[in-house]
Amino acid sequence: MDLVIMFVLALLTVVSGSPTVTIRPEAQPNATQQMLKKAVIFGQQTVAVGTEAPGDVMATGELNPSHYPAQRAAKVVQHYLNTRYGSPYRVFGLHKVHSGHAEDVAESGRKYLLKISVQEFLRETVKNCTAEVFFPKGEKQASPEVRASCDELLQIDSKAQDEALYQRYKMNQSLVSAEYLPDSHGNMDPDMKPFWHLGIVAASFVMLSESNEKTLYNTAQVAQVTQLETENDQLKFNYDILLHDMVSQEIMHWKVLFTWSPSEGVKVLQKEQLPRCHCGRLPNKN
């Protein structure tokens, strides 16, 4: 018996000490065997929304904060906050989705209740928010409705900087004009940064109105900034903005005419989507 034990011990030592033993990973089942039905999550059937799937069923009840339905709704809250509180020196980004809940509202649409946090770009301060997003059903062009309450967003004080910028550009000595903020390498002139921020705020009006449960918008780039003559003490701008929709991956080109002042904030006068590509023309090899 002792010999057996000793033999096994010796064998163990040999086995543990050998670094070159390789065992192939489990042979993978073939393709057909891998086609399993998707696990049911949270007791609700979740079927992802796709352009080819008729009769989509969106997630209801408690939402996984990491999954796209809560994430898309939260992004809409970001756009809303920027339209209300955004300025050249105060811009918000979605930081995290903490929890989410969705429910159908009769036949009129779906309501999302969210707990999220947002981060201010310049100071990197994080603030918590509770928000409600309602996506109306039916009418294709109807914008979502948002209600949000956050911890002291206005306490992030940008008044002095906004005022300084306003005074500097109010007198029309030299009207601002710029292109491609940021540039291809992600860089921009520090003097132009506030105009990039202003562009994000103006874009937020468009992104808010264009959002639905199948979109996720961000500002890809400010293609052009043209300052126009100050009107009624408001700085006036014409912006060419490129928006990116994460879901379709498309880049959308919008022209936005708006005014801004520290007291009035951004007021959009006109917004217009430009056609996407030169798809009508013959291919040209550049």
Next chain:
Amino acid sequence: MWLYITYIDSKVTRYLRDVSINAANITQVYFQTATMLISVGLSLMLLLSDVEAATERAEYDYYKYHPMPEITSWMAQLAEDHPVVTLINYGQTYEKRPINLLKIGLDSEQRKKAVWMDCGIHAREWIAPAFCQYFINQILQTYKTDPTVNQMMKNLDFYVTPVLNVDGYVYSWKDNTTRLWRKNRSPGPPGCSCYGTDLNRNFDANWGTIGVSTNCCSITYGGTKALSEPEAQAVTNFLAKQKDDFLCFLTIHSYGQLLLVPYGHPNFTAPNYDELMKVGLAAADEIRKAHGMNYRVGSSPDILYPNSGSSRDWARLVGIPFTYTFELRDNGTFEFELPEAQIQPTCEEAYRGAMHIITYVHEKTFNGAVATAAAALWTLLLAAGATVTPSLM
């Protein structure tokens, strides 16, 4: 170099001290001085160019975006400088540019297991090729001194493609209006006036079923059929021959801060989904430790959107067990034009994430089996001891 400058300096000083100028020899002195100055100048120039060349070789800036020609010559240089690096051409783009990868690993007599990484399948995602270049540099800088990386280099070969969609990448560098190009540059089907197929919708994995467009002008146009595109064919042809050797397939994209596991189609779940999630979540923890950035982990239909025909799905379907899509920074602020100042932190965190996955796979393949066998034997031994002892009593 300083020794040489001191030498030149002493020669010049001596010359100036010894030379005596008078009316007779002024022309001679002039020519002598001129010759001396020219030869000093020339040798300094040669010396500086040598230093510059050596510096360039040693100091490729991994924290700047590089145009295609620079990446190509960097790859060639690495293959020349490092015996562990081999440049492999495995295909050609539509516009006839070479598709190259670097194979990195220590020579072995046995057939080796492998890890695949590709970057830049979508042209505008510039941070991805930057990461592949960083990754290659990191393993080359650490494999001699870091025992884990060294062991990996012995057991594995790394196949890294810094830019897969070369035509698209080149096009995105053309001017400000092309920066946001995504697809490749093959012409559309007859009658279509738009260019490009989305390479990440062109692989033979539930091709053309969901999350893809049949409109050739669309940015997610999946092509005329699966593998209609030479770039997708190149990957498939190369890997198909040795798919059983591959343990890990990582495809790098931006933006979104996500680690995506197969499959893109909502009705299908990978058999090792649980393990992929476990390892992915741990990798995301590693990423967070670098600079506090949150990366979400999940299948594409869960956390992003459903899609089909992706390279990751194809890799998983042919049996490569650990396949992930990395979506690097950021979360929508700068999007595709991630500032160069963020290249370093992004690469550092992504490296930690990638290495966590690769280390796990390596351990599981090369050490895990041994540990399991040892544990089994111990259990047997203890059981045998327990049953035998009473009978001996």
